[in-house]
Amino acid sequence: SQGKSRRRRIITVVQRQAANVRERRRMFSLNEAFDELRRKVPTFAYEKRLSRIETLRLAIVYISFMTDLLE
Incomplete structure (x- = not known):
C-alpha cells in the first residue's frame, strides 16, 4: 500500500488489564441501571426478565402513557 505506514500502538499487559477493569465496571453500572429501570416499569409477575431493548x-x-394521563 502507498502512503504513510501506520504504527500500531503497543498495549502493555497492565494497560489491557486496566482497560478490562474499566469495562467490567462500566458494564456493571449499566446492568445496575437497567435492573433499576426494570423495577420501575410495571410488568406482569409471570413475565420473563425483560431484555435491555424490551x-x-x-x-x-x-x-x-403517564404523560398522556397527566395532560
Missing part, C-alpha cells in the same frame, strides 16, 4: 421500549410506552 425494557427501553416498555419504558418509552410507559412514559408516554
Whole structure:
C-alpha cells in the first residue's frame, strides 16, 4: 500500500488489564441501571426478565402513557 505506514500502538499487559477493569465496571453500572429501570416499569409477575431493548421500549410506552394521563 502507498502512503504513510501506520504504527500500531503497543498495549502493555497492565494497560489491557486496566482497560478490562474499566469495562467490567462500566458494564456493571449499566446492568445496575437497567435492573433499576426494570423495577420501575410495571410488568406482569409471570413475565420473563425483560431484555435491555424490551425494557427501553416498555419504558418509552410507559412514559408516554403517564404523560398522556397527566395532560
